[in-house]
Amino acid sequence: MIDTFIIPTLKILIVLNATLVGVSYMTLLERKVIAWAQSRLGPMRVGPQGVLQPIADAVKLILKEDITPSKADKWVFTAAPVISMVPALIVYAVIPFGPVVRLFGRDVSLYITDVNVGLLYIVSVASVGVYGIILAGYASNSKFPLLASLRASAQLISYEVAVTLTLVSVILMSGSLSMVSIVNAQYNAHVWFGFVQPVAFVIFVIGSLAETNRAPFDLPEAEQELTGGFHTEYSGMRFALFFLAEYANMIVVSSVATTLFFGGWLRPFPNVAALHFLDVIPSWTWFLIKSFVFLYLFIWIRATLPRYRYDQLMRLGWKVLIPVAILNLVVTGIVKVMLL
Amino acid sequence: MPITPTHYMLLSAALFIIGVIGVMVRRNIIIIFMSIELILNAVNINLIAFSDQLHNVIGQVFAVFVIAVAAAEAAVGLGIILAFYRNKESVNIDEMNLMRW
């Protein structure tokens, strides 16, 4: 009973809540980091150094009037934010935050579940997330959101191909689709896959920037071009859901990047006995630190780079990233067959 | 009350028939295409149910092929719809009576 029901439920609750809190504090982190990059202070008023800002934002957004345009497709309009939020959350089911640890006299795995198609599960669930954006644009029955959602869907589908191809290179290295096995494979290979698959890693980062609609690929919500992108007509909590989904997706891709390319929960040099003293730090801390580095990278890029144009984005995706990813895959395969 | 392949077959048959009705009754070619997808799914359910029953993975292999064919069919079919729509400004199957224009 405890093992089959209570512990999984507890894990789900903890992960879900941690994610939602993490997501809301991502907004604060982003505002703070960008502010520092731009020689500003960022939010300072709510709480010391503005640490309570996400709570104030949430209260504000909940209290705001929730407007549905009169010509909108009401059901779809309501469903769209939910559709974009749900995939972002259910992906966490397979992300390993740590190995199986001994907790209160019981073996507890620091992941919700470990399915043998874990990586494919993530890809497929992420591919459903695109519906939220398309439907938001369609249901608003307004031109700017429609343009934005067409852009978004084209962008997501294009970059998904490149990202998935890089994942295949990693699968070739690990020989498994299970997220836990991929981390263990990195332990056994004595090296993080990020160092043996640098090309795949770079493409993955670029592709995931595009898939999460982050600068410099934030065309679907390019404020300067399409006013607000696909969520122009949204307000209040529904609007907030789109934002939460975007940040949740950022955390997802950071976690996936950490797991696939930077050894997941493993400490640096996991096989070097001399660094054994690092084991006092719990494994999940390493996971969080590495994910945080990626999140910071995302914010940093946003503060630095201008935005791509739609056609340039497509050209980059189809004419650069996908061929390079395929080439990388072929080379990985050949090397794997020849040397191993 | 065990669930036998017969149950899956009946489910698959029902889905198949819904698809057939969609193809025959609706005039919107996009809906017709979607009905064809339903039919293909009905076939896949059968294949996988038998694959499970016989502990033979070949059924799944064929389901993969079916999905590949469905993808190809959707791509070309929707391309035709777009080209047709551009010329006739309609997606009514009854108006699709020319082999070329």
Next chain:
Amino acid sequence: MAHAIAFYTLAAFILGFAILVVTTKDTVHSVLFLVLDFLFVAALYVMLNAPFLAVIQVLVYAGGIVVLYLFVVMLVNLKRPPEAHSDPHRMTKFGFGLAGAVLIELGAIVVSGYMKAPAVTSPAQNLPVSGNTEQVGWLLYTNYLIPFEIASMLLLVAMIGAIVLAKREL
């Protein structure tokens, strides 16, 4: 028992959404019901020990093909619903008749299947079902290599065909 409940629930959802797909007036809603239908079919695959197929179903069908449908529906936004032309129910009788014929045929197969003794009880290749991703992959690249290559050629041709058809000026 749990198995039965799961099956009947999923079956109800699959058939219910399938009916909605073919009956809904608004094409976009129809597409959405199709997605939901596919997701429940994927759940059914999980029940049938085919997690790989389930994931492929979601990835290719829900995440790929149906997005394409939605795209086209949005592009081909209709000023007049196609059913408004001529007699909308012109083919209805024929359609239901044909569907009924198929139903009878399938029913006959099922019934005749019950009449005979269960022929196949001992599987020919008793492969372990767990980890079937590997098996599917193995079969695809060995026994079914040529069909697999043909399928990939088919996809390539379809891709080129779609581009040629949909692009206005090449």
Next chain:
Amino acid sequence: MTTNAFEAATVHGEMFDTNELVINMGPQHPSTHGVLRVVLRLDGEKVVDAEVVIGYLHRGIEKLSENRNWTQIILLTDRMDYVAAATSNVGYCETVEKLMAIEVPRRAKYIRTILMELQRIASHCLWVGTHAMDIGAMTVFLYAFRERELILDLFEEFCGARLTYNSMRIGGLPLDIPPGWDKKVLAFCDIMDGKIDEYETLLTHNRIWLERTKGVGVISGAEATALGLCGPALRGSGVARDVRKDEPYSAYAEMDFDIPVGVQGDTYDRYLVRMEEFRQSLRIIRQATQGIPEGPIVGKVPRLIKPAAGETYHAIESPKGELGYFIVSDGKSTNPYRFRVRPPSFCNLQALPRLVRGHLVADVVALIGSIDIVLGEVDR
């Protein structure tokens, strides 16, 4: 059944082809720099045609001026190009001085030159910030505004105001520069030198920036002249037309500076021209500040300003281009008989439809940024 967004855009039965989409950019849009409205006809994302709709900020400054006395009009000119108000002031004052043949003391001319060049830098700061922001580089915006703040502080110290200065008088200046102000200006120049490099580090060789600006909105020198483009937008096409050099006013004849010109006439060249103008402005400010002569700040101006009957046109080089004033005096009343402004933003804006045709929606905002308009001046 939902009606769809395309429907409104398509004239009934007109098109069989994939729908052409008409969208309204503005008057409430984050990157039309105020209340500009651009009606775009799109084919997919490609702009087939664009129509510029103006007038949302019209306050009738020209007509209003005919009912104000000559000094009161200075205050109205503040409200035209409100990001470079002092330049508009100088332009007007010099026109009246020309009409009345008033000799302005050299000290006033030098200070005017410093103020105008500071305004050019402030205006270009605003331009580089918003232009970069339109293209998606948000950090440059805040950097540029940080430096603009320094200029506003200098102006505040000089005349007490930060946006609409009313800082000129016919015949000279209302008040002399405060003690130590020139030192502060020089100190600002030293700060600004490094900051321009900072903007350029973020943009000039940035690959995305290059892709977004190179080859976008190309216009040849001849065509630009024919369209009446002026200022950096014209110089970006390789035409070295600058009122400061061609018809020197204030103290520009005594200054040593270069006119940067572009080659291609695309958005990137217009960007480079303005970045170089930052440096040239600093050069002028340094020369002028170090050479401020002693003397009075106001020339011999009659107590009642009442020019003899006649008309005159005088142009200066505002940060946006050639800012001209055409004034008719009937010699009888204490207000102008006719007052007309040739605003550079207005003239540059008419090139927008020509520039955006064939480009994508994203380029429209880049091009609006690249011609650097201020709606206060366009609509007046």
